[in-house]
Amino acid sequence: MLHLFTDSLTTLPPGMIEQLNIGIAPVYVVFNNAQIYRHTVDIQTEEILSLVMETGKVPGIAAPAVEDFIQLFTPSVGGIDQVVYISMSAEISPSYRNAEAAAKHFPKGKVTVVDSGCFSSGTAMMTVQAARIAKKVRTWASFGQKLDEHRAAVREELILDRMKKVNPTGNIYGLPNRIISPLKLKPKLHIQNGISSNLEDTLLGNLRNNQQIDREFIVISQTMAREPAEYMKNILYESYGFKKVILLSNINGLLCRTTPRSIELSYLLKK
Structure with missing residues (x-):
């Protein structure tokens, strides 16, 4: 087991x-x-x-x-x-x-x-x-x-409030060792700047018409951005065809140090 x-x-x-x-x-x-x-x-x-x-x-x-x-x-x-x-x-x-x-x-x-x-x-x-x-x-x-x-099928979208102020070599875990920022994590992590702008416009190019995306479920993680995350949850149900949307409140935005307000999406591509 x-x-x-x-x-x-x-x-x-x-x-x-x-x-x-x-x-x-x-x-x-x-x-x-x-x-x-x-x-x-x-x-x-x-x-x-x-x-x-x-x-x-x-x-x-x-x-x-x-x-x-x-x-x-x-x-x-x-x-x-x-x-x-x-x-x-x-x-x-x-x-x-x-x-x-x-x-x-x-x-x-x-x-x-x-x-x-x-x-x-x-x-x-x-x-x-x-x-x-x-x-x-x-x-x-x-x-x-x-x-x-x-x-191999997992994709992520990270939307930050003020991306230009992120320290790209930030002290992620609050310890003396300075390690690589999540903003340089991997090519599959697509980073955008736009919580304060129109979230639906931010998502359009990647999610709405992409036929490769598995629409069974999607995960939203938010740090200090509950209202826009709730809005995003609703449009993912109503306009994007996802059957289940899991909305999570977390502290992961704090890892970006200077931009703690953030929303992250994770979904699967079809096999």
Whole structure:
């Protein structure tokens, strides 16, 4: 049996997490030395965003430590489960490296760390797809093959409020190590500037008439942009033909540091 894990930056609805039996590794949210919280354990997403609005300060975000992952995986590895951890792109996520280090603590093959190659909503899409695949396939080889197919099909659109002010080498996780920005994540991540402009015009070229897009479901992740995200959810239902739209509130926009207000879309291309 596969037991799936991801970290709390891959925001999913609580009901879906429970239904799909997905384990969550909390990231650390650091406002100062006296205010360090485990996301989704000590502090919830909306509380973090409220603090940002009240104080005007964007917190640092630190990955779960290696020991955190070991403690998280141990109950499953001690049973009969095969652990699969799905991470945001290894290019930007220390969580990937820490999870890989934790995997070496266990017998070979018991813990597999998967690089989604995606930012936040794309990783959420990958995690949901992995849970669905796990219920249908009988072998580890078949699971890996199907997951690779879905990874190749994932596309993302990131819409920022003031793209010109983004620091392209920003301190993504609030730590001394300066790592590549999500804005340079990969060619599949299409970045636009336009939350304050007409969102429907922003989307038209990529989504409405693209016959390659799977319309079964789409994921919207928003940080401090609930109203435009709600508007986008409605037009995706009414004008774009998507059967299911999952709207998530998350802290991933804080990773862009100077432009925390953001909306991200993730969808699949048809096979």
